[in-house]
Amino acid sequence: MPSVTRLAVAAAGAALLTACSADPANTGPAVDPGPPTASPPAPATSPVAPATSSAPGRTPDLSAAPQVVTSGINVPWGLAFQADGSALVAERETGHIHRVRPGARRERVYTVPGVRPGGEGGLLGLAVRGDWVYAYFTGEWDNRIVRFRLSGGAPQTVFTGLDRGARHNGGRIAFGPDGMLYVGTGDAGDEPRAQDRADPNGKILRLTPEGEPAPGNPWPGSPVWSMGHRNVQGLAWDARGRMYGIEFGQSTWDEVNVIQPGKNYGWPQVEGRAGDTRYTDPIVQWRTDEASPSGAAVAGDTLYVAALRGERLLTVPLTGGAGRAELTGEYGRLRTVAVAADGSLWLTTSNTDGRGHPRDGDDRVLRFPAR
Numbered sequence: 013m014p015s016v017t018r019l020a021v022a023a024a025g026a027a028l029l030t031a032c033s034a035d036p037a038n039t040g041p042a043v044d045p046g047p048p049t050a051s052p053p054a055p056a057t058s059p060v061a062p063a064t065s066s067a068p069g070r071t072p073d074l075s076a077a078p079q080v081v082t083s084g085i086n087v088p089w090g091l092a093f094q095a096d097g098s099a100l101v102a103e104r105e106t107g108h109i110h111r112v113r114p115g116a117r118r119e120r121v122y123t124v125p126g127v128r129p130g131g132e133g134g135l136l137g138l139a140v141r142g143d144w145v146y147a148y149f150t151g152e153w154d155n156r157i158v159r160f161r162l163s164g165g166a167p168q169t170v171f172t173g174l175d176r177g178a179r180h181n182g183g184r185i186a187f188g189p190d191g192m193l194y195v196g197t198g199d200a201g202d203e204p205r206a207q208d209r210a211d212p213n214g215k216i217l218r219l220t221p222e223g224e225p226a227p228g229n230p231w232p233g234s235p236v237w238s239m240g241h242r243n244v245q246g247l248a249w250d251a252r253g254r255m256y257g258i259e260f261g262q263s264t265w266d267e268v269n270v271i272q273p274g275k276n277y278g279w280p281q282v283e284g285r286a287g288d289t290r291y292t293d294p295i296v297q298w299r300t301d302e303a304s305p306s307g308a309a310v311a312g313d314t315l316y317v318a319a320l321r322g323e324r325l326l327t328v329p330l331t332g333g334a335g336r337a338e339l340t341g342e343y344g345r346l347r348t349v350a351v352a353a354d355g356s357l358w359l360t361t362s363n364t365d366g367r368g369h370p371r372d373g374d375d376r377v378l379r380f381p382a383r
Contacts, residue, residue, distance in 0.1 A: 070355025071312045073383040074325070074338050081358070082110070082118045083373040088360040089183070090138030090147070091307075091348045091377070099350070099358065100145060101377060104134035104365070107149070112377055121162050126151045133176055136183030139193065141221055146193065148185045150176050157185065157195065157223065170223035171235075175213050177201040180243040180260075182213075184307070189253055192226045193219040194237065196244030196257065203280035206240050214241050214279065216257055216271055230274030240277040240291065246308030246317060250330055258308045258317055259294075266303040267294035268315065268328060296328050296335065306362075307348035311355060318346035320362060325349065343378065344368050355382025 082101070090102035098113040100121070107127035112118045124147050127135045133150030140146070146159045147167075155174035158167035170193075174182070180198030188194050199206045199214035206214025209231070218226045218237040225235040238257070246258025255271040265284025269277055269292065278291035285293045298305070304321035315328040324340040339346075347362035356379050363374040 070382040071314070072316075072351065072355065072357035072380045074357070074380055076381050076383075078359070078378040078380045079114055080373065081114055081377040081379050082112045083376045085110070085360070085375045085377065087134070087362060087365045088375050088377060089134070089136050089347060089362075090185075091350050091358060091360060092138040092140045092145070093350065093352055094140055097352065097354070099352075099377070100138055100140065101360070102135045102138050102147065104136065105129045107135045109135075109138070109145070109147070114379060122160065124149055124158065124160075124167065128152050131178030131181075133178075133181045136181065137185040137196075139185045139187055141187055141193075144221070146170065146185055148183045148195065150181055155181050155183070155197070155200075157193075159221075171195070171217075171219060173212065175200040175202070175205070182244050184245045184247050186247045187221075188218075188255065189249055191221070193221055193223075194247055194255075195219065195235075196247055197241070198243035199241070199279070203242075206242060206279045207276075207281070209234070209236060209239060212236065215239050216241065216244055216247070218273075228273075237273055238271050238275050238277060240275075240279050240281075242279040242283075245306045248308040248310045248315060250310045250313075250315075254330075256308060256310070256315055258305045260304060261297075261300050263300060265294075265297040266300055266305050268296040268305075268308075268317065269294045298322070298326065302337075306346070307350070307360075309349045309351040309357070311351045311357065316349050316351070316357065318349040318359060320345045320347060320367070325359065343376070344371060344374070356380060357382075 087104040088101050089104040092100050098111050101110045107124045109122040110118045111121045127149045135149045137148040144159045148157050155176050156172040157170040160167040177200035180201050182196045182198035184196040195217040197213050197215050205211045215236050216238045217235040220226050243260040244257050248256045257269045257271045259267040261283050275292045284297045302322045303319045305317045307318040309316050313330045317326040325338045328335045343361050344363040345368040348360040350358045359378045361375045363370045
């Protein structure tokens with residue numbers, strides 16, 4: 013059961029590069045990030061497929077009226093699909109996990125023990141691998157990841173020692189196309205942590221399903237995959253295997269970054285595109301009042317990003333060209349976006365989180381059909 017408060021410092025090596033953000037997706041071009049980076053190759057038979065991309069040829073129809081899959085959820089945060097097409101939804105404030113599916117009543121299937129909500133903390137990201145469910149949550153002393161089976165039994169500890177705070181708890185988890193568990197963490201309100209390679213906060217981590225540092229990580233024995241992040245709450249992959257990380261800015265720029273192993277994305281030294289060779293610039297950026305981006309998913313050649321403060325769904329064409337803002341103001345704050353295997357797009361609202369203006373039925377899980 014790995015437990016990390018400070019990571020062992022890897023041997024000194026070459027200087028790192030980093031990233032932040034680019035022109036607003038609804039006003040400026042998205043940049044083609046080029047060929048896939050030198051990440052460890054996916055297995056010939058990948059044990060999992062990313063839950064953030066859909067089957068080829070199916071794209072969401074955002075012009076259609078969405079189906080309300082469920083309503084009255086207390087701050088829905090994580091959402092992960094099961095093999096039968098149903099989705100598990102995490103309630104941040106209660107620690108409950110619900111199973112939902114179109115046309116059926118939701119069912120509470122598990123309550124994660126030890127969740128201590130407060131501020132931006134609570135039960136956050138979910139991921140599914142086989143019959144295991146993984147959950148990232150804020151406990152009494154830290155943020156941690158556990159896994160469990162819905163059939164019963166106590167949860168197993170996967171990773172601990174992520175500092176908790178009233179804000180910037182990160183929380184997004186997802187299995188990549190290589191079968192490894194990727195974890196977006198926040199700086200927990202202590203900005204220098206993001207530049208400390210021995211600290212897991214302000215990073216994207218890459219773990220085995222058991223919670224160990226994954227083989228092929230940039231620094232042997234370290235779970236760190238990339239660094240210099242303020243608060244990562246969106247992870248997604250495209251069909252070419254490129255990884256995207258979505259990041260909250262402070263007061264100027266929110267970011268979409270192409271995540272590459274060992275790169276430094278600049279926080280807190282820079283916010284948004286810096287043009288500094290020590291750091292990797294984002295491919296897209298938005299003003300913070302336009303976005304405050306959270307969840308992310310890919311369908312076809314489009315990256316979809318859920319925006320909280322901006323109350324919109326941002327679309328980023330991954331082949332270049334201008335992005336768009338969709339659904340602006342129609343459903344309030346949007347926390348999580350996911351694309352199901354059938355090409356439908358699922359959204360969770362986040363209007364009962366103390367920062368929004370709840371509407372009748374909030375919070376809701378919405379489903380837009382594929383076309």
